[in-house]
Amino acid sequence: MLKLQDLTKAYRTDEVETVALNNVNIEIDHGEFVAIMGPSGCGKSTLLNIVGMLDTPTSGHYYFKNEDVAGYSEAQLGVIRKQHIGFIFQSFNLIDELSVAENIELALLYHDIPASERKERVATVMDKVGIAHRAKHMPSQLSGGQQQRVAVARAVVGNQSMILADEPTGNLDTAHGQEVMGMLQKLNEEGTTIVMVTHSPSHADYARRTINLLDGHVVTESMRA
Amino acid sequence: MLLTNYILSAWRNIIRHKLFSAINILGLAIGLAAVMLITLFVRHEINYDNFWANSQNIYRMHMTFLPSGRPPMVFSMVAGPIIHVIKKDFPQIQHAARVARKRATIIKGDQYFEEQISLVDPAFVKIFDFKTITGNLGKALDDQSSLILNKTLADKYFPQGNAIGQTLTINADAFEREFTVAAIMENMPENSQVNVAAMVSIVEEEWSELEWMFASWFSVNTHLYYSVNPGTNIKDVNAQMPSFIDRNFPLQDSGDAVSGFVELNSQNIEELHLKAPGNSEHREKGSITTVLIFSAVAALILIIASINFMNLSTARASQRAKEVSLRKVMGASRQKLVAQFIGESVFLTLFALLVSMAFVELALPSYNQIIGKQLSIDYGSSDLLMIVGLSATVGILGGIYPAFILSSFRPADVLKANKSAETSASVKLRAALVIFQFAASISLFVSTTVVYGQMLYAKNIKLGFEQNNLLVINNLYRDAADIKLALLVNEFRQMPNISSVTWSNDAPGIHTENNTSMRTPEMPSSESSLIGVRGVGYEYFKTYNIDLLSGRFYGISQNDTRAETIEIREGRGHASSLIINETGLRRLGLGTPEEALGKILYRSVGNEGENLEREHLIIGVVPDIHLNSLKKEIRPEIFELQPDHAQYISIRYSGDPLETVNLARELWEREVPSIPFTYDHAVDSVDKQYKAEQGEMTMFAAFSSLAIFIACLGLYGLASFTAERRTKEIGIRKVMGASVFDVVKLLVWQFSKPVLIANLIAWPVSYYTMTMWLESFAYRIESFFILGFCLAAGVAALLIAWATVASNSIRVANTNPINALRYE
Ligand SMILES: Nc1ncnc2c1ncn2[C@@H]1O[C@H](COP(=O)(O)OP(=O)(O)O)[C@@H](O)[C@H]1O
């Protein structure tokens, strides 16, 4: 599905240069469930942002479906991104002023989908994550677990083939964390590629492969049977 | 101690939030400056003639004629003889005096000067407490050959300062005599409709040949001022006027009571500047409408500026929520916080005040030029107190709401991350205020365009005569010039570049109401109509380029001269030629221009009660011609040939105006050295009639641009705050696939909504008010056009709003979403 080759990302601020990713080579196949682990500041989010085309690498290649997107402009990346990639964040990142249903619908708003079909798909996906009874509520009226379920619904409502989750359980208690992991697992079983950053080894166990990062390097990759 | 603490923290806040402070201070400073300028103007306008010791008890009488079939004619002056009977009938009147102004030649040795002199009754100086420098004003007026000068004139004629006892010869139509300077007074302040510089006593006998001046009951040539006993109710005096009129005015042949068509009313002197009717003032009148309009504009600007202040402060409130909450946690009481924020706001306003005073001082010279005044701020007086008071009020009002919003944040709510600190109520209020700002700005914008449109219309309306390349020479009424009329006209006709020359009693933009009673043979004399009269010379219509609808113009070879009264009296009259305008045709029921030709009209002549009529033959019909302001409806008018007298010579020329003026001057100075050469270009005289409106328009345009600018400053500030507040949302939307264009659209639409709603409010309001304003013009643009202007204003406001928020929106839309989503 995607392949990172000699990928490097450096941030330049005034005098200091931070190398967030250094010569990273990773290949992820379609339908995989990959966990990324590593200490804080090792470059996990940076990696996820580049994979999610929210950011561009400083050098190296990024093949997405055999197409090198490393040099693409923001607008070009945007087109690919909105078609293929869904996001889940640690802090949910729902829009406070929009209701649950509207937040989910947002992921369809910028595609050419008629309003009636949008409503239908939103309803379906809300059922799927069990949040339908909260459709009209505002995010601030929901618990963290419920908010993250909304975020999951939003990530998949557009039939994205890959979901990138940056510490999706970081703000949740154990029970809610399990719940979200269950949903991700189910999605993966249905064929969605999932790349997830996590600090929790038990959550990493849901993935079939774990990539460990340290100071911008891939240090180990381990596969489960 | 606490105070310095507040000031210090206020100052730090200004420095720390530069954009916020700059927008706030600039907006407020411009607003305050505009309000100060308007206040100076309004204060000046409403403080006329209130400095006289007895101003409460001084009145001026005005006279209204109610001719049948025509709108009433109101004059600020009254008939001369009234003064001789008024004190007899009204015991509450203490003193009464007339004032008539005359352009006179002052002769000192072999030098000639031109001056306005006031002919007054001696009681004039008992009514008004003029400030005397030397001499005794009362005594001076009791002597018929004494002259009172003001400081400026005394210095002008006697620079050595020895004016008292010196003599000057004055020539004022009816007399040429020597006068002795008997008293000198201070110059009159500018805020008075009583405007005298040189005064002499009225000697009625001198005017016996010009009986209309002081002796006719139906000519109005003098202002009449009087003082009453304290406690007199002017309503009682006004109410008794009809019976006073019937007792004292000459009886009518028809037997009709004079009070049926003449009214006398009096106004307190303090009201004259803004509310006096009529046109014959000795100082330019003000307009109550203008005063009200600009007071409203000032109020609007102040509100717009205060709204900015409030909106920016509450918008920033959410940013400061953390600071406030922390202070609260540290134990600051709510009162202390409120005090702190109001203090900051007042401090900011006072800072803005300093800036605004600089603006005012910079703007005053051109402002004075536009409105034709000499306004200034007197920092030594209560002015300063007023200004500081005004800004402190704005500061407190602008600060109070944000202060309470800010201080009401509950620390627990705010410190819990991820919660928007603002209530939806305060967001809504802010939106409402922005709508108000834009509604006000759009209304001002529409008003400006309507005023401008009307001016443009007035300039381009078909006046019926050609105003360009027409030179009008004044002062022909003076004897020395009058006797040279024929010679001057002939000489002018010889000059190069001059195609035709004529003379007349009126000139464009100069209006003396001269009316006469006319009837058709079928009408009884009691039903005759009041028709306006313009005395004109040969070639008048050619010189003015006036079309002929039927018949012919006056011609030297045609024996068009009129029968003199004396001839009619002796039974030697003949049918006198007459040219009439279209409105005249309609008024007298004369049919089409062709049908009117050859018809006979009768016009009453001679003395009151003599019952003489002159027979007139219509030889030509001309269209209605706007020789006067478009505020005046066209009268039914006749153009009567007046072969040997005139007030003005008009010259149609081609080529360089200056050359023609110089040639004319040379000729004049050679032939009439005792009278100064003065002239006007007709086109200037026409424009001058709209000077007040021009000034209003410039003021309007300037102040409404300021209002819009201030509103935009506020919008810009809000846009940047909103963008900041929405960065997270925008980041999420972009992650969800929104393009830069989608985001810009979203933000721009957010700011378009209030502008669109503002249009819905502004349009009906401005349509209504501007339709009313237009009604003061007899000839005006269709109110239909206002709708077009509304549309234009709406589009302009939208474009301006877009331009204001676009840069910000584009910047925000282009930021990488991860920046917005990273830090939580
Ligand atoms: N926009 C940025 N500008 C500068 N440095 C950044 C930026 N984003 C991340 N970094 C730096 O890059 C490194 C990796 O950050 P990140 O990918 O967020 O780590 P992680 O998600 O593993 O905690 C850190 O040292 C961080 O400070």
Ligand SMILES: [Mg+2]
């Ligand atoms: Mg991270």
